[in-house]
Amino acid sequence: MRLQGKVAVVTGGAQGIGRAIALGLGHEGAKIVVADLQAEKAKNVVDELQALGTEGHPVEVNVANESSVKRLANATFDRFGRVDILVNDAGVYLKSLIVEMSEELWDRTINVNLGGNFLCSRAFIPSMRKQKSGRIISIASGIAHYGAKEFAPYAASKAAIIGFVKALAREVGADGITVNAICPGAANTAMPRTHRTEEELMARLRSNPLGHVLEPEDFVGPILFLASDAASYITGQAINVNCGSYMI
Amino acid sequence: MSPIALITGAGGGIGGAVAHRMAAAGITVIVADFDHGAAEKVRGAIASAGGKADALSVDVTQAREVKAVVTDVEKRFGRIDVLANIAGGSFYTKRIEEFTWAEWKEVIDVNLKGTFLMCREVAPVMQKQKSGRILNTASNYGVTGSALRTPYSAAKAGIIAFTKTLAQELAPDGILVNTVAPGPTDTPRVMGKESPEARKQRWSQIPMGRTGQPEDLAEAFYFLTTPESNWITGQTFHVNGGLVTP
Numbered sequence: 001m002r003l004q005g006k007v008a009v010v011t012g013g014a015q016g017i018g019r020a021i022a023l024g025l026g027h028e029g030a031k032i033v034v035a036d037l038q039a040e041k042a043k044n045v046v047d048e049l050q051a052l053g054t055e056g057h058p059v060e061v062n063v064a065n066e067s068s069v070k071r072l073a074n075a076t077f078d079r080f081g082r083v084d085i086l087v088n089d090a091g092v093y094l095k096s097l098i099v100e101m102s103e104e105l106w107d108r109t110i111n112v113n114l115g116g117n118f119l120c121s122r123a124f125i126p127s128m129r130k131q132k133s134g135r136i137i138s139i140a141s142g143i144a145h146y147g148a149k150e151f152a153p154y155a156a157s158k159a160a161i162i163g164f165v166k167a168l169a170r171e172v173g174a175d176g177i178t179v180n181a182i183c184p185g186a187a188n189t190a191m192p193r194t195h196r197t198e199e200e201l202m203a204r205l206r207s208n209p210l211g212h213v214l215e216p217e218d219f220v221g222p223i224l225f226l227a228s229d230a231a232s233y234i235t236g237q238a239i240n241v242n243c244g245s246y247m248i
Numbered sequence: 249m250s251p252i253a254l255i256t257g258a259g260g261g262i263g264g265a266v267a268h269r270m271a272a273a274g275i276t277v278i279v280a281d282f283d284h285g286a287a288e289k290v291r292g293a294i295a296s297a298g299g300k301a302d303a304l305s306v307d308v309t310q311a312r313e314v315k316a317v318v319t320d321v322e323k324r325f326g327r328i329d330v331l332a333n334i335a336g337g338s339f340y341t342k343r344i345e346e347f348t349w350a351e352w353k354e355v356i357d358v359n360l361k362g363t364f365l366m367c368r369e370v371a372p373v374m375q376k377q378k379s380g381r382i383l384n385t386a387s388n389y390g391v392t393g394s395a396l397r398t399p400y401s402a403a404k405a406g407i408i409a410f411t412k413t414l415a416q417e418l419a420p421d422g423i424l425v426n427t428v429a430p431g432p433t434d435t436p437r438v439m440g441k442e443s444p445e446a447r448k449q450r451w452s453q454i455p456m457g458r459t460g461q462p463e464d465l466a467e468a469f470y471f472l473t474t475p476e477s478n479w480i481t482g483q484t485f486h487v488n489g490g491l492v493t494p
Contacts, residue, residue, distance in 0.1 A: 105356030166493040173490045185479075209419035216478060221476025230471065233464035235456055236493030240483050244419050247412040248483035 002228050004029035008081040009072070011063050011120055012090030014041035016189035017139060017216045020058070020089050023048060024220030025227065028087065031055040033076045037062055037090070047227065055080075063090045063116030064108075073123040085227050086124045088117045088138040091157075093191045094206035095150045106153045113157035119163055121179075125172060134177035136226045138165050139219075140238060142185050142246050150195075158183075162238045169236030178235040180226050185242025187214040250276045250300060252325045253473070254318075256308055256366060257335030262385070264293075265462030266332055266469045269301030273470060275390025277328065278321055279303045282335065308335045308362030312423045318369035330473050332383040333363045337437070338400035339397025352399045359403035360410070367414055367425075375421045380412050382418075384411050386429040386484060388492035404429075408484050415482030424481040428468050431488025433460040455490030464489075 008025045012018035014036035022032045026049040034049070034056055036042040042058035049056030056080045062068040073186035076083055091113040094105050117138050128134025143151065162181050169179040186192060186205055193201060205213045212218075222241050225231050240246060253270050257263035259281030271294045271467060279294070281287035284305035289478040291295075291303035306317045330429045340351055364382050374380025389397060390404030407428055415425040432438065432450055439447075449457050468487045471477055486492060 152478055169490045169493060170455045174457040176456075178456070178490075209416050210422075210479065210481060211420070212479060218479045221474070222479070222480065225471045225476060230467035233458075233489050234458060234468065234485070234487050235490040237479070237486050239485070241479050243479050244415050244481040247415065248484075
């Protein structure tokens, strides 16, 4: 139990990779705030955390909304009194060709994926600074590096998260806070299913050097490493967990 | 059965810390170093801490010697689960016009060719096993370059591309190949050459507000041997306190 006594906030924690991370951190003893737009699903994850023998707390949040994020921070401190780990996973994956794209789709993607990182990090950093320790882990994407047609704002937002992580790491390092990104390769989650047939998806998921279909649970190990004391000298980095599909 | 790790440069600061970390996790470590005395010292320290270790000397630039060592290790231990190529160094700090061809080759050979030779001999052992982890050592200078260290920067950049290539070649056999890129680290070799002022200057530039320790590197090397990193290959792990964020 590497994270006994720690408190983690996982945005987008109700499903997919976020849910796996919430459960993975909980399995190591951390208490988890499951923050998600989908309140019912967040409650289900809290039930799963209780079954693992740890505590969870569901909070409905829109990470692109300033006052909503403020309520998330208040709810976290009211319930658990501190925060040690923030995992910024909440994001949207919206499809459109650039020439046909509405301003609304662009804004929503950037505001949720990138703005959510800013608002949530800003909300929890003061408390991490006071305790002189903290871990911020943002979920970027391999698409930050190689792009994806019809997903320009997603690619832009994920690349921007990496830039944000590098800048923030330099601002908060002196207070013992590390900030890193994980870049998952395409994974077997609901997110890519919204835009692909099952056959297309599985073929794509398998087409990596290791020939392994990435599952949400496969990202937990690297997250645990970054959240642990073992990674206290790693900051400002983007770690690719993608079965070798892209090497940078 | 205890996994077997062959670690070159394991008589030095970072290599020694990596050997200790892996031994503490129950891995049998083969402490390999150019300097047999240094390797023997690390082996002894691991043994007295209750770990399993063996020591040997190898010049990683000598193809025949590398082949003989790997053959011997395979014969005695039956397998090689982890190869950590840590032998290396910058050796010289001077302007390019002052580098002799021999000095250039020396730096390229110890860092880059040594990594190639070790991987060439160990990869077939891992291919037979259908499993293995290869960990190479780059440097932040392999990404940023470093004035007065032309061959070292070139060799370390070379190791990053070599790692990616080998990762692609060995992926079908379930072998993962990654690079750890240390930033400036408090090893006896670095600290011996550094003035207190230079050290303070270095310290002031590091976002995490402290200098890197060999143990910081050891944790990253160890992580890359565990099941938690099963789906990471061909990547470069920069461990530098945020000094360089490529």
